[in-house]
Amino acid sequence: MKRFAVALALVSLVATACPDDGPNAGSGDTASAQEGADLTVSAASSLTEAFGEIGDAFEAANPGTTVIFNFGPSDGLAGQINEGAPVDVFASASPTWMDSVQDDGPGVTNRADFAQNRLAIIVPADNPAGIENLNDLTEDGVQLVLAAEGVPAGDYAREIFENAGISKAALANVVSNEEDVKAVITKVMSGDADAGIGYVTDVTPDVADQITLIPIPDEVNVIATYPIAVVNGSQEADLAQGFVEYVLGDGQQTLAEYGFLPPP
Numbered sequence: 001m002k003r004f005a006v007a008l009a010l011v012s013l014v015a016t017a018c019p020d021d022g023p024n025a026g027s028g029d030t031a032s033a034q035e036g037a038d039l040t041v042s043a044a045s046s047l048t049e050a051f052g053e054i055g056d057a058f059e060a061a062n063p064g065t066t067v068i069f070n071f072g073p074s075d076g077l078a079g080q081i082n083e084g085a086p087v088d089v090f091a092s093a094s095p096t097w098m099d100s101v102q103d104d105g106p107g108v109t110n111r112a113d114f115a116q117n118r119l120a121i122i123v124p125a126d127n128p129a130g131i132e133n134l135n136d137l138t139e140d141g142v143q144l145v146l147a148a149e150g151v152p153a154g155d156y157a158r159e160i161f162e163n164a165g166i167s168k169a170a171l172a173n174v175v176s177n178e179e180d181v182k183a184v185i186t187k188v189m190s191g192d193a194d195a196g197i198g199y200v201t202d203v204t205p206d207v208a209d210q211i212t213l214i215p216i217p218d219e220v221n222v223i224a225t226y227p228i229a230v231v232n233g234s235q236e237a238d239l240a241q242g243f244v245e246y247v248l249g250d251g252q253q254t255l256a257e258y259g260f261l262p263p264p
Contacts, residue, residue, distance in 0.1 A: 037236050039243060040086060042070045042077040044093035044152065044226065045180040046117065046199050050258040051091070054251045058243055065239065073151040073180040081105050081231055088240040091228040091247070093117070094152035098227040108229035109237070114247050116261035117224040119156050121214035122188050122198045129194035134160070134216060137195055138169035145176045145184050145193035153181035156222040157197035163220035185211065199224070201259040225264060 043051050048071045055067035070077065070087070078097040081087050082105035090108065092098045102108045123131045129142050137144055147154030154177065161167040175193060178184045184196040189210045203213045228247055230240040247255075252262065 037064070037239050038066045038068055039088050039236055039239050040068045040070065041089040041091065041243065042072070042081065042085075042087045043089075043091040044074045044077070045071045045182045046093055046153070046201060047071065047091060047226070048182065049204050050201070050255050050260065053254050053258075054247060057250065057254070058246050061246070062239070062242070067243070073147070075150040075152075076179070078105070086235070087231045088234040088236050089228065089243050090231050091226060092152070093224055093226055094155070095225055095227055096155075097152070098229060101231065102229075107232040109232055110241060110244060111227055111229035112244065112248055113225050113263040114228045114251075115226040115255050115263055117199045117201055117226065117259075118216075118261065119153070119160060119197055119222055119224070120200045120216055122185060122196045122202065123194065123212050123214060124188055124191060125210050125212055127212055128191075131195045131214060133214070134164050134166060134170075134220070137173060138166050139173075142173045143175045143192075143194045144170065144173040145178060145187045145196040146174055147181050147184050147197075148177040148179060151178075151180055152224060153184065153198060154178075156224055159222050160197065160216060160220055163222075199259075204258070223261070226260075 051069060055069060059065050059067055074092040074094050074097040077090065078092065078100045081090060081101050090098065090101055098108065098111060102111065121131060131137065136142065146157045149155060161170045176187060178187060181198050181202060184198050185202050185207065187193045188196045189207060200213060203211060228244055230237060230244060234240045
């Protein structure tokens, strides 16, 4: 079974992380020389299911390789990397946090956009508040949950409210700011909120009977762009580049199956 590293595990490794050796040289084929290697991939929480499947396929194509995933909010993952956490590949739900690693952290190599995602209103399956559109999120008594500011899904939600001209009223109904989009979905499913803003990809088969997705009009919606790159200083630079190339190649079908849009 795939091993999923948690954020705290990476934080604990910061003190022992190797210093930055500069940009990674080249890409390369993942061949038998890489057997037995561990590859650490920090990825936005919205990628959990799709990347889990992609990781399995990559391991199968590279016998002896173990992909260790660290899923979480892109801002938090970028902060870990910038503090020295030993990460080989970073996949962000926002260019902003890839920029942070590129400009303020160890740097990245062979950066590329690999997917896009669309935001939607997420409500419990029985929709007790009768939410039908964005304006309903401004009604008195509606309990709204968002990802926190700085988290891509949270920033995108606030941008949508600005676009729709409902920021003041909608934000007044926010009862919780969560650490990532998965926590938003959990709050909605548990009945602790009447609605949240998440990605269309968050309606996965295992939760489809517990939540309902309400589309947001294109004229006010935000399309999230996801970049991926090898983190400079990776001890498995060639293998990391192989993973990036897999995501950009065969992995595109898996991403599409999970509802992601193709890269711009």
